[in-house]
Amino acid sequence: xxxxxxxxxxxxxxxxxxxxxxxxxxxxxxxxxxxxxxxxxxxxxxxxxxxxxxxxxxxxxxxxxxxxxxxxxxxxxxxxxxxxxxxxxxxxxxxxxxxxxxxxxxxxxxxxxxxxxxxxxxxxxxxxxxxxxxxxxxxxxxxxxxxxxxxxxxxxxxxxxxxxxxxxxxxxxxxxxxxxxxxxxxxxxxxxxxxxxxxxxxxxxxxxxxxxxxxxxxxxxxxxxxxxxxxxxxxxxxxxxxxxxxxxxxxxxxxxxxxxxxxxxxxxxxxxxxxxxxxxxxxxxxxxxxxxxxxxxxxxxxxxxxxxxxxxxxxxxxxxxxxxxxxxxxxxxxxxxxxxxxxxxxxxxxxxxxxxxxxxxxxxxxxxxxxxxxxxxxxxxxxxxxxxxxxxxxxxxxxxxxxxxxxxxxxxxxxxxxxxxxxxxxxxxxxxxxxxxxxxxxxxxxxx
Ligand code: UD1
Ligand code: CA
Numbered sequence: 001x002x003x004x005x006x007x008x009x010x011x012x013x014x015x016x017x018x019x020x021x022x023x024x025x026x027x028x029x030x031x032x033x034x035x036x037x038x039x040x041x042x043x044x045x046x047x048x049x050x051x052x053x054x055x056x057x058x059x060x061x062x063x064x065x066x067x068x069x070x071x072x073x074x075x076x077x078x079x080x081x082x083x084x085x086x087x088x089x090x091x092x093x094x095x096x097x098x099x100x101x102x103x104x105x106x107x108x109x110x111x112x113x114x115x116x117x118x119x120x121x122x123x124x125x126x127x128x129x130x131x132x133x134x135x136x137x138x139x140x141x142x143x144x145x146x147x148x149x150x151x152x153x154x155x156x157x158x159x160x161x162x163x164x165x166x167x168x169x170x171x172x173x174x175x176x177x178x179x180x181x182x183x184x185x186x187x188x189x190x191x192x193x194x195x196x197x198x199x200x201x202x203x204x205x206x207x208x209x210x211x212x213x214x215x216x217x218x219x220x221x222x223x224x225x226x227x228x229x230x231x232x233x234x235x236x237x238x239x240x241x242x243x244x245x246x247x248x249x250x251x252x253x254x255x256x257x258x259x260x261x262x263x264x265x266x267x268x269x270x271x272x273x274x275x276x277x278x279x280x281x282x283x284x285x286x287x288x289x290x291x292x293x294x295x296x297x298x299x300x301x302x303x304x305x306x307x308x309x310x311x312x313x314x315x316x317x318x319x320x321x322x323x324x325x326x327x328x329x330x331x332x333x334x335x336x337x338x339x340x341x342x343x344x345x346x347x348x349x350x351x352x353x354x355x356x357x358x359x360x361x362x363x364x365x366x367x368x369x370x371x372x373x374x375x376x377x378x379x380x381x382x383x384x385x386x387x388x389x390x391x392x393x394x395x396x397x398x399x400x401x402x403x404x405x406x407x408x409x410x411x412x413x414x415x416x417x418x419x420x421x422x423x424x425x426x427x428x429x430x431x432x433x434x435x436x437x438x439x440x441x442x443x444x445x446x447x448x
Pocket of ligand 1: 008011012052081104138139141169171197200224
């Protein structure tokens with residue numbers, strides 16, 4: 001039987017933030033979400049999350065995960081005190097308790113399963129992840145005896161100068177035999193420099209304590225401050241970009257771009273500087289993104305061009321060109337061979353193939369057919385002050401510059417609307433319509 005506990009009650013003082021530390025994002029996912037996801041394949045029978053500081057926020061952020069048992073730690077008197085809160089919850093539980101610090105986000109599931117395997121095979125009371133670091137500052141130091149058993153862990157703040165030279169550190173990820181741990185949990189004291197009850201003090205009280213060194217020290221990097229957060233972000237981004245480069249994506253200036261782990265790319269995609277992909281994006285072969293584009297939760301078919309534009313929760317067909325300076329908003333579907341040009345905003349609209357909206361337009365709550373030409377400055381007036389209404393324009397129609405279409409409205413196919421018209425009634429197929437006041441022309445007297 002396996003139970004997992006994630007420690008997420010601390011404030012994260014060193015972050016200097018109003019947001020709890022474990023909710024800070026890395027490549028778009030919070031630290032705690034990452035830690036929890038790394039345990040999914042282990043199929044634990046219990047998942048306990050220790051919350052305290054801004055507990056509601058932390059709980060809300062994990063709404064999408066199932067079968068979580070939140071345990072409140074108030075006040076937060078240290079990591080050992082956090083685990084003491086589990087005693088009533090785990091009455092009668094017999095098995096391993098895997099404890100994870102909520103601020104160690106790069107852990108791989110494989111490492112956790114190796115830890116569990118090693119722990120069981122060695123019949124240990126506790127086995128925890130360790131690493132030998134060139135720069136061990138900030139971590140608890142691990143001391144072993146001649147036979148390799150761990151004697152104790154000393155927090156950096158409690159180390160003597162001599163002890164601080166030890167480079168073997170505690171990663172904050174432990175597999176405990178719960179029965180043995182619960183026997184010693186109440187023996188902990190807070191007689192240390194931080195006056196906290198340390199989970200690490202259980203190590204010297206347990207019969208057989210082992211450490212398990214990880215291969216890649218980055219995996220166990222703990223985040224206490226913004227510098228460490230940015231180092232982890234950099235690490236994730238480097239890995240993601242080199243992965244996609246190896247699969248045929250070009251980055252002109254990789255350092256200025258960022259990707260999400262849930263995005264995927266075809267081959268011969270070119271990503272220009274200052275371009276960012278967020279959430280779940282699917283980018284087809286031959287797309288050319290940026291410079292300066294931000295694409296979120298969107299699907300782009302092949303050979304889409306998107307320069308200096310925002311595309312959010314939209315679908316774009318092949319050979320369509322977006323921008324420069326276009327804003328495609330959620331629930332928009334733009335078909336192939338279309339063109340959405342300079343300073344154009346599209347919201348919740350379906351646009352069929354070959355349609356061009358080249359300059360200075362707002363198209364919202366609309367359905368546009370094929371091969372339409374929307375003149376510069378055309379606006380769909382979709383909002384009457386209370387409700388939103390739809391605009392429909394059928395194939396091959398053209399709107400003149402500065403047309404306003406007052407929704408709800410249906411413009412038929414092959415319609416031409418004269419420039420400067422405000423149209424507020426339906427227009428049948430194959431019509432020419434102009435709505436414009438007559439120009440008054442007089443000769444000026446007294447003109448010098
Ligand atoms: C801890 C370890 C240290 C280890 C390091 C690895 C202890 C005493 N020290 O130090 O040996 O090298 O992690 O990254 O455990 N938390 C609670 N309740 C509390 C205090 C903390 O839930 O009362 C949570 C925090 O939200 C955080 C985690 O426990 O997610 C670790 O706490 P933190 O204060 O960052 O411990 P470190 O000083 O990094
Ligand atoms: Ca920490």
